[in-house]
Amino acid sequence: MTDIELQALVQQISQRDFHQPFLHRAYFNARLRSTGGRYQLQNHNIDINPKMLTDFDEATLIGVIKHELCHYHLHLAGRGYQHRDAEFKQLLAAVGGSRYAPAPKKRTVQAVRYHYVCANCGQAYPRKRRMDTRRYRCSRCGGPIKLA
Ligand SMILES: [Zn+2]
Ligand SMILES: [Zn+2]
Known part of the structure; x- marks a missing residue:
């Protein structure tokens, strides 16, 4: 999957499950180590760990995208976008996002x-x-x- 395909997938999930457009950028970022994805408060972009493609199935990737989109839409709407906020928990449950972005598998496991x-x-x-x-x-x- 390329960055362009990821962008299209995030836009599609945003429209289908959040009924709102995703107007920023999503791309793979190999520098993410301990988390599956990250929403950037400063520029509203979403980073996805490329390990989500190699270590996990597509359902996990979609769960991570939904999780980051919860941060995205709530933050832009000026609502509770942090993990501890009730609005975040409610939206996450409503769209079926993963509660925690899964950590990539450690390399030593397969060594x-x-x-x-x-x-x-x-x-x-x-x-x-x-x-x-x-x-x-x-x-x-x-x-x-x-x-x-
Ligand atoms: Zn999060
Ligand atoms: Zn011996």
């Missing part, structure tokens, strides 16, 4: 998938990929490697 050990001395061999244990020996004691 090591296979845990091999030496059958003789117990030396650990964490690997990202599967390996043919018949072709390798423990570098410490020369023992056979097996999947832990």
Whole structure:
């Protein structure tokens, strides 16, 4: 999905679920690390973490967009736009937005998938990929490697 397609999606959701146009810009921002999206109070633009595309499904992306649009429309209308405000909570529930923008998955989660050990001395061999244990020996004691 490109920035242009994201812009079109945000405009469509705004019109359909909020019955008001989205008149500012939405774009992907890879610098967002700990959050799925961000509404900018200063210029009214919406940033979306590109990880929302790679780590989550489309329903999650739409939930995040709705969440940011709640900030957007309430802020522009001069109403309670912060998480703790009753108006924000009501609007969020009405449009079915996500309560919290999901944090992107940590990179370390997918780093090591296979845990091999030496059958003789117990030396650990964490690997990202599967390996043919018949072709390798423990570098410490020369023992056979097996999947832990
Ligand atoms: Zn928020
Ligand atoms: Zn060993």
